[in-house]
Amino acid sequence: xxxxxxxxxxxxxxxxxxxxxxxxxxxxxxxxxxxxxxxxxxxxxxxxxxxxxxxxxxxxxxxxxxxxxxxxxxxxxxxxxxxxxxxxxxxxxxxxxxxxxxxxxxxxxxxxx
Amino acid sequence: xxxxxxxxxxxxxxxxxxxxxxxxxxxxxxxxxxxxxxxxxxxxxxxxxxxxxxxxxxxxxxxxxxxxxxxxxxxxxxxxxxxxxxxxxxxxxxxxxxxxxxxxxxxxxxxxxxxxx
Numbered sequence: 001x002x003x004x005x006x007x008x009x010x011x012x013x014x015x016x017x018x019x020x021x022x023x024x025x026x027x028x029x030x031x032x033x034x035x036x037x038x039x040x041x042x043x044x045x046x047x048x049x050x051x052x053x054x055x056x057x058x059x060x061x062x063x064x065x066x067x068x069x070x071x072x073x074x075x076x077x078x079x080x081x082x083x084x085x086x087x088x089x090x091x092x093x094x095x096x097x098x099x100x101x102x103x104x105x106x107x108x109x110x111x112x113x
Numbered sequence: 114x115x116x117x118x119x120x121x122x123x124x125x126x127x128x129x130x131x132x133x134x135x136x137x138x139x140x141x142x143x144x145x146x147x148x149x150x151x152x153x154x155x156x157x158x159x160x161x162x163x164x165x166x167x168x169x170x171x172x173x174x175x176x177x178x179x180x181x182x183x184x185x186x187x188x189x190x191x192x193x194x195x196x197x198x199x200x201x202x203x204x205x206x207x208x209x210x211x212x213x214x215x216x217x218x219x220x221x222x223x224x225x226x227x228x229x230x
Contacts, residue, residue, distance in 0.1 A: 001160065033217070042117075043204070045217035056216055091159065099208070099215045104151075104159035 002026040006092050006105035007074075014113055018080035021108045023092030025075055032075040033093040033102060034067065036060060043091065049075065050098070082112045115140040119205045119221035126195050127229050134190040134224045136179075136205035147208040147215055148181050148188040153223075154201045162190075162203070175199075200228045 005024040013019050025032055031050050037043040047057040049067050064083070069075040075094070079086055089109050093102040119136040126132050140146050150162040150172075163172035168183040177192045188205060202223045208215030 004158070031216075035218075035220075042222050043220040045219070048216050058217070095215075099147075101161050101164070102215070102218065103161075106158040 002029075002103050004092055004094055004103050004105035006090075006108050008108060009106065010109045010111075012111045012113065013082055015084055016081045018078065019082055019110065021077040021079075021090050021092075021110070022074040023076065023094075023105055025092070025094030026096075026103055029094035029096050029103070031095045031098055031100075032067075032069065033095075034077050035091040035093065036088045037091065037107075038088045046077075046090075082110075084112050086110060087112045115142055115146070115207060115209050115219045117205050117207055117219055117221040119203075120224045121222060123225040123227060125227045125229060128197055129194050132190075132192045132195045132199075132226065134203055134205075134226070136188045136190065136221060138186050138188065138205075138207050138219075140186075140207065140209065142209050145183060148179070149206040149208065149218065150177070150179055150188075150190050151204045151206060152201045153204070159204070195226075195228045197228045197230050200226055202226070 007022040033048045034046040035043045047061045048055050066078045089107040091107045092105040095102045116139045120134045145168045147166045149164045151159045152162045153159050163174040165172040165181040171180040179190045202225050204223045205221040206218045
């Protein structure tokens with residue numbers, strides 16, 4: 001089936017530093033999503049994105065978070081500055097249209113020290 | 114807010130036996146949300162197993178079935194005869210979002226299925 005890639009698979013970073021998580025969505029998909037899963041907890045929605053804009057975000061999507069997809073390249077999640085509670089696995093997803101099946105990447109495991 | 118509750122932890126079943134993983138949902142934002150089962154096989158990413166968008170309907174895939182029951186707000190996953198290759202983590206989810214259905218997914222905790230040969 002369609003593949004979503006995420007780079008890197010693991011990232012260790014010191015608290016206060018900036019991190020960028022990269023997502024390579026399915027090539028013809030137009031809608032993009034980030035989810036966050038803290039160890040032992042449910043995966044939770046962070047944000048969705050279409051046509052260069054955030055459509056919807058949750059309360060977990062703090063001011064330190066930002067997303068973009070410059071010129072149709074990677075869909076990125078940037079955290080600046082990072083905090084200890086940002087340690088989690090971040091999953092990227094994409095869908096062709098809103099409401100369609102979301103295809104997920106394997107996740108990026110972020111550890112903030 | 115909306116929530117999904119599913120069988121917690123690990124379920125261990127012997128090969129060729131039947132399986133049921135319970136999933137119930139609660140929603141305040143949408144009367145009849147779309148319901149999903151996703152699966153993560155060892156070493157792989159999350160993938161859609163089945164989805165049902167109409168209350169009362171049944172979805173099926175790879176021998177698994179789930180029926181959307183709006184009376185009991187349930188979407189239990191069942192299989193009559195499991196195989197070792199079904200060992201994976203299964204996630205129940207519902208679709209909601211104010212910009213449109215399924216613009217975000219609400220997830221259960223996941224159930225780890227171990228099938229013994």
